[in-house]
Amino acid sequence: MVKKIYFQSIFFSFFFIKEAFAAESGGMPQLNPEFWISQIFWLILTFGIMYLVLSKLILPKISNNLESRKSQILENIEAAEKQRKDSDAKLKEYDEIISKSKLEAKTIFNQAREKALKDIDAKREVLDKQIDNEIAEAEKEIDSLRKNAPDKINKIAIETSSGLLHKLIGAEVNNSSISAIVEDLSKRNGDKYYGN
Amino acid sequence: MAANPMSQFDVYRIGPEIKVGAFDISFTNASLFMILSTVSILLIFNLGSKKNSILPNKIQLLAELSYTFVSKMISDTAGSKAKPYFAFIFSLFMFVLFCNMFGMIPYTFTVTSHIIVTFVLAAFIFIGVTVIGFIRHGFGYLKLFVPSGVPAVLLPLIVVIEIISYLSRPISLSVRLFANMMAGHTMMKVFGGFVISLGIVGGWLPLSFSVALTGLEILVAFLQAYVFAILTCIYLNDALNLHH
Numbered sequence: 001m002v003k004k005i006y007f008q009s010i011f012f013s014f015f016f017i018k019e020a021f022a023a024e025s026g027g028m029p030q031l032n033p034e035f036w037i038s039q040i041f042w043l044i045l046t047f048g049i050m051y052l053v054l055s056k057l058i059l060p061k062i063s064n065n066l067e068s069r070k071s072q073i074l075e076n077i078e079a080a081e082k083q084r085k086d087s088d089a090k091l092k093e094y095d096e097i098i099s100k101s102k103l104e105a106k107t108i109f110n111q112a113r114e115k116a117l118k119d120i121d122a123k124r125e126v127l128d129k130q131i132d133n134e135i136a137e138a139e140k141e142i143d144s145l146r147k148n149a150p151d152k153i154n155k156i157a158i159e160t161s162s163g164l165l166h167k168l169i170g171a172e173v174n175n176s177s178i179s180a181i182v183e184d185l186s187k188r189n190g191d192k193y194y195g196n
Numbered sequence: 197m198a199a200n201p202m203s204q205f206d207v208y209r210i211g212p213e214i215k216v217g218a219f220d221i222s223f224t225n226a227s228l229f230m231i232l233s234t235v236s237i238l239l240i241f242n243l244g245s246k247k248n249s250i251l252p253n254k255i256q257l258l259a260e261l262s263y264t265f266v267s268k269m270i271s272d273t274a275g276s277k278a279k280p281y282f283a284f285i286f287s288l289f290m291f292v293l294f295c296n297m298f299g300m301i302p303y304t305f306t307v308t309s310h311i312i313v314t315f316v317l318a319a320f321i322f323i324g325v326t327v328i329g330f331i332r333h334g335f336g337y338l339k340l341f342v343p344s345g346v347p348a349v350l351l352p353l354i355v356v357i358e359i360i361s362y363l364s365r366p367i368s369l370s371v372r373l374f375a376n377m378m379a380g381h382t383m384m385k386v387f388g389g390f391v392i393s394l395g396i397v398g399g400w401l402p403l404s405f406s407v408a409l410t411g412l413e414i415l416v417a418f419l420q421a422y423v424f425a426i427l428t429c430i431y432l433n434d435a436l437n438l439h440h
Contacts, residue, residue: 027202028202028205028378029202029203029205029206029207030205030309030310030311030312030374030378031311032207034207034220035207035209035220035222035224035226036312037219037220037221038207038220038221038222038223038224038226038227039207039224039226039227039310039312039313039316040312040313040316041219041221042221042223042224042226042227042230042231043230043307043313043316043317044316046227046230046231046233046234047230047234047287047291047317049234050234050237050238050287050290050291051283051284051287053238054237054238054241054283054286054287054290055283055284055287057242058238058241058242058245059241059263059282059283059286061245061246062241062244062245062259062260062263063263064248065245065248065256065260066260066263066264068248069248069250072250
């Protein structure tokens with residue numbers, strides 16, 4: 001209902017306004033030639049002056065500004081490119097130096113290791129020889145000791161057996177006969193004791 | 197302000213009557229707004245071109261963006277040969293744009309809503325383009341009226357149509373701008389009148405229309421300036437690079 005009244009009022013007001021317009025006459029002021037010459041004159045004057053000032057003074061300045069900015073940007077890009085190349089070259093140089101020094105370090109390390117190994121080998125040889133000598137001497141000593149051992153044992157056996165016989169029987173037994181028996185026994189059983 | 201929506205287009209004298217011979221060249225409200233438009237254009241672009249900093253400030257950016265906008269428009273439509281006419285098309289675009297935009301301020305006068313103003317601009321463009329075409333191509337410029345690849349039977353008809361369309365260029369160019377401006381401003385005035393006559397109860401609907409129309413009219417103001425300039429470029433392209 002409210003809507004209807006609203007639109008009705010708009011419609012009627014439109015009607016009334018039209019009536020009001022019709023009352024005022026005149027039509028389009030654009031078609032009234034009274035000020036045509038004046039408008040043409042002022043248009044040519046203002047537009048002409050504006051065109052002259054723009055084309056002679058302002059637009060060249062703007063285009064100059066744009067050009068100079070463009071060239072400066074290009075220059076800056078070029079400089080940046082150059083610096084990038086420089087830094088790339090420096091990076092390569094740096095990498096080369098690093099790899100070179102790594103190689104050097106490796107060779108130095110290898111040399112040092114070889115030297116150390118040689119030293120160790122030489123020292124070990126000397127020590128081995130020394131140890132061999134000592135072992136040989138010790139073996140000799142052991143050998144000599146072992147050679148003398150049966151004689152001493154026989155002697156002890158003879159003395160012990162003569163002493164034993166003297167105490168048990170009370171008779172003096174000839175040492176030479178005992179020694180003959182002991183030697184005979186030791187020859188027969190010697191292998192069992194010495195394991196040679 | 198009268199209720200008549202056409203009274204906003206009235207031209208009236210400001211100051212004394214100036215006569216040169218039989219011609220009345222008095223200073224009017226139309227002259228005032230022409231001067232206002234040109235002076236503001238010159239002011240803005242002068243400020244925008246004064247300093248040349250690598251990072252432009254707002255007004256410099258505005259000037260440079262307008263410059264590149266128009267220069268791109270010309271090179272896109274008329275090619276590189278149109279470069280000498282850049283300053284003219286730039287001034288034309290800016291003049292029409294500023295006159296249209298000044299008209300959008302309430303209680304102002306729209307210079308471009310007058311057929312005589314737009315017709316003088318269009319006629320100047322028409323004559324200039326025709327002269328450029330004849331200087332460039334001699335009588336070969338008449339080939340513009342004879343499109344290639346048309347059957348011989350149709351040729352007389354096509355030539356007549358082409359000549360009529362060529363001759364109607366200044367009229368269509370001027371009427372397009374003038375009619376758009378006049379219609380828009382009249383419509384806004386009519387809706388404004390509705391707001392007053394319907395009062396506080398019913399005035400809200402035409403008011404909202406009025407608000408929407410204002411946005412539309414600002415768009416039209418820009419668009420018509422652009423169309424005016426780009427059609428000039430197209431006519432110039434015909435004269436510079438005879439394609440037919």
